[in-house]
Amino acid sequence: MQSFDNRRVLIVDDNAAIHGDFKKILGSSAQDDSGLAASEDALFGDDSPQPAAKPTPGPSYELAFALQGQDALATVEAARKAGTPFALAFVDMRMPPGWDGVETIQRLWQAEPDLQVVICTAFSDYSWPEMVEKLGRSDRLLILKKPFDAVEVAQLAAALTEKWNTIMSERAHLANVQRAEMQARAYASSLETVNRALETSWAKADAEVKGNRRMLLRAADELLAPALSVVADSLASGDPQRDGEQYELASSSARHLAHALEQFIALARINGASTPAPTRPVDAPSLIAQVVASVDKPLRERIRIDTRRAPAPESLLSNIDQLTTALRELVDNALRCSRDGEVLLSVETAPSDARSDACVSFIVEDRGPGVSRDALKRLFEPFGHAPVAGAESNGAGLGLALAKRIAESLGGGLSYEPAESGGSRFKLRLPVV
Numbered sequence: 001m002q003s004f005d006n007r008r009v010l011i012v013d014d015n016a017a018i019h020g021d022f023k024k025i026l027g028s029s030a031q032d033d034s035g036l037a038a039s040e041d042a043l044f045g046d047d048s049p050q051p052a053a054k055p056t057p058g059p060s061y062e063l064a065f066a067l068q069g070q071d072a073l074a075t076v077e078a079a080r081k082a083g084t085p086f087a088l089a090f091v092d093m094r095m096p097p098g099w100d101g102v103e104t105i106q107r108l109w110q111a112e113p114d115l116q117v118v119i120c121t122a123f124s125d126y127s128w129p130e131m132v133e134k135l136g137r138s139d140r141l142l143i144l145k146k147p148f149d150a151v152e153v154a155q156l157a158a159a160l161t162e163k164w165n166t167i168m169s170e171r172a173h174l175a176n177v178q179r180a181e182m183q184a185r186a187y188a189s190s191l192e193t194v195n196r197a198l199e200t201s202w203a204k205a206d207a208e209v210k211g212n213r214r215m216l217l218r219a220a221d222e223l224l225a226p227a228l229s230v231v232a233d234s235l236a237s238g239d240p241q242r243d244g245e246q247y248e249l250a251s252s253s254a255r256h257l258a259h260a261l262e263q264f265i266a267l268a269r270i271n272g273a274s275t276p277a278p279t280r281p282v283d284a285p286s287l288i289a290q291v292v293a294s295v296d297k298p299l300r301e302r303i304r305i306d307t308r309r310a311p312a313p314e315s316l317l318s319n320i321d322q323l324t325t326a327l328r329e330l331v332d333n334a335l336r337c338s339r340d341g342e343v344l345l346s347v348e349t350a351p352s353d354a355r356s357d358a359c360v361s362f363i364v365e366d367r368g369p370g371v372s373r374d375a376l377k378r379l380f381e382p383f384g385h386a387p388v389a390g391a392e393s394n395g396a397g398l399g400l401a402l403a404k405r406i407a408e409s410l411g412g413g414l415s416y417e418p419a420e421s422g423g424s425r426f427k428l429r430l431p432v433v
Contacts (some may be wrong), residue, residue, distance in 0.1 A: 002169060002172040002173065003165070003169055004164075004165040004168040004169050004172075005106075005165060006085070006086075006087040006164060006165055006168070007059060007060065007061045007062055007087065007161050008061070008062045008064070008079070008084060008085070008086045008087055008088075008272065009022075009026060009061045009063050009086065009087065009088045009089070009090070009157060009161070010063075010064050010065075010066065010072060010075060010076065010086045010088070010089040010090070011012050011063060011064070011065045011066070011069075011090050012066045012068075012069065012089060012090065012091045012092060012095070012101075012104060013065075013067070013090070013091075013092040013095070013120075014067050014068060014092065014094075014095040014096070015092075015381070015394050016067065018092075019065045020107065022063060022065075022090070022153070023063060025150045025153050025154060026059065026060075026061040026063060026064055026153070026157055027060070043310035050367050059158065059161075061157060063085070063160070064079075065088070067095075068095055068098040068099070068104075069091075069095060069098050069099030069100075069101075069103060069104030069107065070098055070099065072089070072091070072104055072108060073104070073107045073108060073111060073374035075364050076089075076108055076111050077111050078293075079112075080111060080112055085112055085114070086112065086115055086116075087115070087116060087160070087161045087164035088115070088116045088117070088118070088156075088157060088160045088161050088164065089105075089108060089115055089116070089117050089118070090117075090118045090120060090169075091104055091105055091108075091117055091119050091120065091240075092118065092120050092121075092325070093119060093121035093122075093126075094121075096216050100122065101119050101120075102119075102126060102134050102135065105119065105135060105141070106134065108136065109135075109140075114140075114164065114167065114168070115140065116160040116161070116164050117140055117142070117164060118141075118142045118143075118144050118156050118160070119131075119141065119142070119143050119144070120144050120146060121143065121144075121145065121146065122145065122146035122147070130184050131143070141161070142156065144156065145285075174364070179402065180371065184272070187226075213268055221373065227307070228230075240357075258410040260398065263329070263398040263399060263402050264398060266325060266402055266406075267382065267398055267401060267402045267405060268404050270322075270402075270406060270409055276409070277319035277322055277409065277410070278319060279317040279318050279319050279322075279410075280317065280318075280319075280320065281313050281314050281316065281317060282313065282317065282318050282320055282323065283313040284307060284310040284311060284313075284315040284316065284347045284360065284362075285307040285310050285325065285347075287320065287324060287327070288305055288307060288313070288327070288345055288347060288362075289330060290303070290324060290380075291324055291327045291328050291345070292303050292305065292331070292345065294328060295328075295331065295332075295335070299335050301345055302335065302337075302340075302341070302342055303331065303342075303343045303344075303345055304342055304343070304344050304345070305345050305346070306344065306345070307346065307347050307348035309346075309348040309349055310347045310348075310349070310360075311347075311349040311360045311432055314433070315349075315360075315419065315432045316360050316430060316432050316433070317433060318410050318430055319410060322406045322409070322410060323362075323372075323406070323410065324432075325406060325409060326355045326401070326402070326403040326406040326414075326428060327345075327362055327364070327403075327428065329399040329400070329402055329403040330362075330364040330399075330400075330403050330426050330428065331343065331345060331364055332399060333364075333366075333399050333400060333403075333426075334364050334365070334424070334426075336365075337366050337369070337423070337424060338366040338367045338368035338423060339368075340365030341366060341368065341423070342366075342367060343364065343365070343366050343367075344363070344364070344365040344366075345362075345363070345364055346363045346365075347360065347361065347362050347363070348360070348361050348363065349361075349432065357411070357431060358431070358432050359429045359430060359431050359432060360430050360432050361427050361428065361429045361430075362427070362428040362430075363425065363426075363428075364426045364427070364428075365419045365421070365423065365424070365425045365426075366419070366423040367419070367422065367423040368423045368424060369422075369423070370417075370418055370419070370422060370423055370424055371416065371424055376416070379400060379416060380399065380400050380401055380404040380414070382398055382401040383397035383398070383399060400414075400426075403426075403428065407428050407429070407430070410430055411430065411431055412429045412430040412431060413429050413430065413431070414427070414428050414429075415427050
């Protein structure tokens with residue numbers, strides 16, 4: 001908290017000798033042992049002799065003096081303008097021919113509302129009710145009757161200047177708290193504005209994404225039917241005996257186009273799905289046999305199946321259509337990457353332990369060249385994997401991305417690891433009941 005140490009004191013009295021007395025009591029010489037001369041006029045007295053004021057130990061003050069109320073007001077206004085306000089004023093009640101003490105205090109408070117005041121009087125010029133009526137009830141005013149000694153003056157100066165400093169410190173602290181609160185509210189308001197803007201932008205972007213997805217799906221659907229028709233027409237109209245290599249190339253390109261469109265549509269539909277796919281019990285050996293049966297007969301002979309560790313049918317619940325698609329993509333990828341090598345398709349069940357839950361894994365292993373370190377970073381991204389040297393066909397670059405997305409949508413995952421044979425080993429894991 002900011003601290004203040006204002007010891008500026010104004011003495012307002014039409015008797016210049018009194019100014020000297022205050023210098024001895026509150027000035028730097030107050031620490032000396034010298035004291036006032038015994039013959040000096042009484043401190044704050046009128047004309048009757050009083051005991052001389054004696055110095056008292058205490059803090060040093062910065063004193064200023066005025067002989068009349070008008071001079072005091074000018075001094076206070078100048079100090080306030082300069083940023084060095086007075087903390088305390090001792091004001092004499094009688095100061096002819098100008099303002100009396102009450103009027104002087106009224107004017108001083110108009111210029112400096114926080115000024116602490118001690119009014120010094122030896123006569124009952126105003127009764128207490130009259131002073132209250134003119135000045136109001138205020139904790140900034142004390143009345144000190146004459147005669148009084150130097151100790152009283154020193155105590156009042158110390159207490160009232162300290163009071164002024166405490167008030168200013170607390171006020172500054174309150175201002176800092178209020179300023180911090182306003183900044184916090186402004187920050188919170190700006191965050192609210194930003195959040196609303198982000199929500200609006202997000203809603204707009206989400207609507208655009210959904211609209212683009214619907215457009216792409218419709219476009220793909222529109223292209224898929226003609227592509228399949230082209231495949232059928234090319235196979236029906238061509239003559240393998242007559243056209244030979246040209247027939248094989250055309251039919252292969254047509255099948256590749258149709259498969260790429262099917263992959264694209266399946267991937268887009270999974271990414272846009274808002275509800276999980278329906279599930280039912282999966283007979284793993286039957287499912288694997290179905291996947292292998294969908295492969296072209298010449299390639300089918302390269303696939304070896306191992307279902308000895310397959311789970312019981314009732315222990316695995318999944319969406320059979322999507323799982324079939326994912327396994328078919330993994331098998332197609334393995335056949336492409338190992339042009340003449342064997343592809344192993346197996347299934348195994350892992351029991352639960354302290355680190356993981358029970359799961360069933362469908363494993364597709366090939367004997368191809370494997371995956372390089374650089375290609376591994378983009379292996380499961382759409383169109384992300386690099387062409388594989390020696391592969392029969394590298395596909396459209398959507399198969400692994402589609403298989404991984406299906407595995408995740410079914411509550412599992414898809415991972416890659418190098419096979420012991422040097423090829424690739426993909427493991428599609430699904431939770432079991």
